[in-house]
Amino acid sequence: MKQIGDGVYFVSDTAYATIFVVSDKGVIVVDPLPTLGKAYLQAIAEVTTLPVTHIIYSHDHLDHIGAAKLFPASAHIIAQAETRRSLEMLHDPRRPVPDISFDQTYLLELGNQQIELFYPGPNHTPGNIFLYLPRQKILMWVDVVYPGYAPYPKLSVSTDIAGTMAANKKALDYDFDIFVGGHVDHIGNRKDVETSLAFLIAVEESARQVLVEKTFPDYLKATGLATTEGIWFAHDDYEKDRTNACYAQLFPAWEKRLQGLSRSLKSHCWAMLVGLAISLPPATIPASLPGSSK
Known part of the structure; x- marks a missing residue:
């Protein structure tokens, strides 16, 4: 206390x-x-x-x-x-x-x-x-x-x-x-809240980018999983693939800014990827806001 x-x-x-x-x-x-x-x-x-x-x-x-x-x-x-x-x-x-x-x-x-x-x-x-x-x-x-x-x-x-x-x-x-x-x-302090916003924006930007870089149809064509295991499980694998791509993009820039990121970053990427798929609008927060990575 x-x-x-x-x-x-x-x-x-x-x-x-x-x-x-x-x-x-x-x-x-x-x-x-x-x-x-x-x-x-x-x-x-x-x-x-x-x-x-x-x-x-x-x-x-x-x-x-x-x-x-x-x-x-x-x-x-x-x-x-x-x-x-x-x-x-x-x-x-x-x-x-x-x-x-x-x-x-x-x-x-x-x-x-x-x-x-x-x-x-x-x-x-x-x-x-x-x-x-x-x-x-x-x-x-x-x-x-x-x-x-x-x-x-x-x-x-x-x-x-x-x-x-x-x-x-x-x-x-x-x-x-x-x-x-x-x-x-x-x-x-205030900087912690600014860092939090910057991180959320960075995760969203990365998730959007990796989804554009490889769409689900492109993934199916490249792997052939749709014919061997079915579309349902193929999408699970696609999410893992895109989560790993998001992690690889973000971790080097953020590992020294937030403790414990190695434990949770993949989960953050996955949550944002799913959020983009089911609920988020085209642009949640403009990249020009305070704390943005751009």
Whole structure:
């Protein structure tokens, strides 16, 4: 645990991370991490005797909010409407349903502290939000940007890749110096978010290029797999072929910029190739945006 702003404390188990905010009226908890569990409450007790009055869910995933039941039942729980709908369907006692929800924006003011909540649209999950503390210039966005590290496999298992890219760009509209991404053992900064956007753009550009260089019909003609194993399995092999081409193109340029890339880059390439095939528009983000590789 360490203080990263006036009344703002960063807590981490080295793999997961979050913040809590101490005001003169009570404590605002963000993402009650199950890996911390009661240690989260102990960390708060080391700083203040004021009660926890509010809990904010960044999104609905159990690995980030699964200890919510350990916190005072009197605390208000706030989340985006999609997160609330998901939790209403799941009926998970570890993740109580929020009693306050919002569509796009919500301003939480508690005593001398203020947190702006904003939903940029579907990204990592439907309902995954930005949390912004304007006075401290802190931005939190969970499960997308991993300061210093490559994203979690398959582009952070994003449910909407185009939405994730658009949200990454939107995050840079905020005036912030400190970034909290929900993982790793340290805070980040604006450059980490810029690097994240540049990486996403680079993966998209590479995926588009390798698809143009060798189309599926061209692959079938070259390999003859359509006659030996059938079209269905041939497409699996085509995806592997194009994934390897994307990896070979990107890895030399990015291996020293993001830790762990050798473990996950192929999964990122595959996720983008599939995204281009099933959901992404012709040009998700122009290459001229800040952080682009061009």
